[in-house]
Amino acid sequence: MTTDNVLIKVENLCKSFDDVEVLKGINAEIDKGDVMVVIGASGSGKSTFLRCLNLLEEPTSGTISFEGVDITDESVDINIHRQKMGMVFQQFNLFPHMTVLRNLTLGPTKLLRQSRAEAEANAMKLLERVGLADRANAYPSQLSGGQKQRIAIVRALAMNPDVMLFDEPTSALDPEMVGEVLEVMKQLARDGMTMVVVTHEMGFAREVGTDIVFVDEGVIVEQGSPEEFFGNPKSPRLREFLSKVL
Amino acid sequence: MDFFESIAQSFTKTFITDDRWQQLLSGLGVTILITLVAAAIGVVLGFLIAMVRSTYDMQLAGKKCRSPRDVVLKILNAVCNVYITVIRGTPVVIQLMIMYFIVFASSREGIVAAFLSFGMNSAAYVAEIVRSGIMSIDKGQFEASRSLGFNYRSTMFHIIMPQAFKNILPALGNEFIVLVKETSVAGYVALQDLTYVGNLIRSRTYEAFFPLITVALIYLIIVLILSFLLKKLERRLRNSDH
Numbered sequence: 001m002t003t004d005n006v007l008i009k010v011e012n013l014c015k016s017f018d019d020v021e022v023l024k025g026i027n028a029e030i031d032k033g034d035v036m037v038v039i040g041a042s043g044s045g046k047s048t049f050l051r052c053l054n055l056l057e058e059p060t061s062g063t064i065s066f067e068g069v070d071i072t073d074e075s076v077d078i079n080i081h082r083q084k085m086g087m088v089f090q091q092f093n094l095f096p097h098m099t100v101l102r103n104l105t106l107g108p109t110k111l112l113r114q115s116r117a118e119a120e121a122n123a124m125k126l127l128e129r130v131g132l133a134d135r136a137n138a139y140p141s142q143l144s145g146g147q148k149q150r151i152a153i154v155r156a157l158a159m160n161p162d163v164m165l166f167d168e169p170t171s172a173l174d175p176e177m178v179g180e181v182l183e184v185m186k187q188l189a190r191d192g193m194t195m196v197v198v199t200h201e202m203g204f205a206r207e208v209g210t211d212i213v214f215v216d217e218g219v220i221v222e223q224g225s226p227e228e229f230f231g232n233p234k235s236p237r238l239r240e241f242l243s244k245v246l
Numbered sequence: 247m248d249f250f251e252s253i254a255q256s257f258t259k260t261f262i263t264d265d266r267w268q269q270l271l272s273g274l275g276v277t278i279l280i281t282l283v284a285a286a287i288g289v290v291l292g293f294l295i296a297m298v299r300s301t302y303d304m305q306l307a308g309k310k311c312r313s314p315r316d317v318v319l320k321i322l323n324a325v326c327n328v329y330i331t332v333i334r335g336t337p338v339v340i341q342l343m344i345m346y347f348i349v350f351a352s353s354r355e356g357i358v359a360a361f362l363s364f365g366m367n368s369a370a371y372v373a374e375i376v377r378s379g380i381m382s383i384d385k386g387q388f389e390a391s392r393s394l395g396f397n398y399r400s401t402m403f404h405i406i407m408p409q410a411f412k413n414i415l416p417a418l419g420n421e422f423i424v425l426v427k428e429t430s431v432a433g434y435v436a437l438q439d440l441t442y443v444g445n446l447i448r449s450r451t452y453e454a455f456f457p458l459i460t461v462a463l464i465y466l467i468i469v470l471i472l473s474f475l476l477k478k479l480e481r482r483l484r485n486s487d488h
Binding site: 054056079080082083085086087089091093094095096097106107110111152155156159165 | 384386387389390391392393394395396397400404405408409412
């Protein structure tokens with residue numbers, strides 16, 4: 001693969017909270033079109049790793065280059081780059097004081113300088129894609145968890161990002177709603193979106209993941225294609241983990 | 247002289263003689279003027295203090311300063327802390343007299359002294375109310391906004407403040423109600439507000455009942471109107487999300 005294809009390059013990423021070292025030197029490369037699935041036990045640092053990618057957590061040391069720019073450099077305006085990195089949270093984090101439509105158009109109108117009409121037309125297209133066009137004028141509190149998360153996904157997509165970061169997007173959902181959210185994510189992957197997904201959904205990892213990463217105690221213990229990762233896990237720690245979750 | 251006759255006489259002395267009802271009306275005007283200007287000062291200044299304090303809490307608390315901006319923020323936060331401590335720790339009537347007899351010693355501008363001291367007093371309370379509102383908003387709201395690419399200021403403006411405002415409205419309303427009544431000490435700096443006029447009429451006429459009860463009723467009506475408006479505003483904001 002040529003270097004032109006690398007979208008995000010993480011080098012020796014470390015993160016400590018006070019005295020607790022959560023990430024102890026992570027190296028990773030995410031190419032355009034990749035679907036990297038990050039798995040690991042809770043407390044392993046996988047969410048912190050993801051949150052470092054758009055600097056929601058400030059790395060203690062190490063570099064993250066996104067589209068060739070080192071975004072950990074203090075002189076870089078991170079807000080510009082975050083526009084190109086969509087993020088989806090476990091707790092949805094929709095804006096409760098705005099309608100669904102306004103949730104989707106706020107970023108595009110204020111940050112991308114789209115006209116209201118243009119942003120709304122685009123938002124309606126996205127809502128149709130996830131089957132929620134009829135909820136455009138609802139408020140988030142009127143939606144189910146699965147609907148909220150699908151809205152959260154298209155809110156991020158409305159900014160037309162180059163990569164989508166998912167932080168355990170189905171962990172806060174009732175079991176019967178997990179499927180509808182995963183379906184949207186699978187469709188997104190099929191359309192060629194670059195994705196980094198922290199999840200416990202092994203079925204999703206196996207089906208759409210191109211690169212599976214196992215994080216344990218702040219380091220990447222094992223990494224590979226779904227076939228070799230699930231078919232032939234090498235480290236004992238990963239084997240133990242998989243035996244528990246599969 | 248029978249009972250009703252004496253009541254009628256007291257009433258006349260309190261309200262009609264020397265057009266005393268007009269004095270009460272002008273006293274009411276002074277009270278409302280002080281309250282409105284002080285509330286405006288209190289909201290603006292209190293809002294600014296809350297911004298400094300919550301920005302510090304979110305970005306710097308427990309961390310080291312890494313830029314000149316951090317140092318400025320740290321100093322501003324310390325100033326705000328001292329301000330809130332001093333204002334909340336001393337009686338408003340003392341603050342008013344300090345403003346009038348010391349700060350405005352040469353000009354003796356009673357009304358300006360009242361605007362400033364009631365406004366500055368209210369600001370300390372408003373600041374803590376606004377800060378509590380900002381802190382009550384889930385951190386995820388902040389992160390979602392920042393992840394879209396909004397900077398700190400836009401996040402505050404579009405996402406945090408509108409939600410915080412709804413949460414703090416009852417407490418803010420309470421602060422205004424307190425403020426209306428606190429202005430009743432304005433007589434200490436020679437202002438003829440509602441309370442002062444009522445007391446003046448009492449001392450001129452030797453009639454305590456009508457002047458004092460009337461003044462009390464007028465305050466009550468102001469507070470009732472204020473409560474009604476606040477409740478209406480609250481309901482309207484609540485309707486905007488379900």
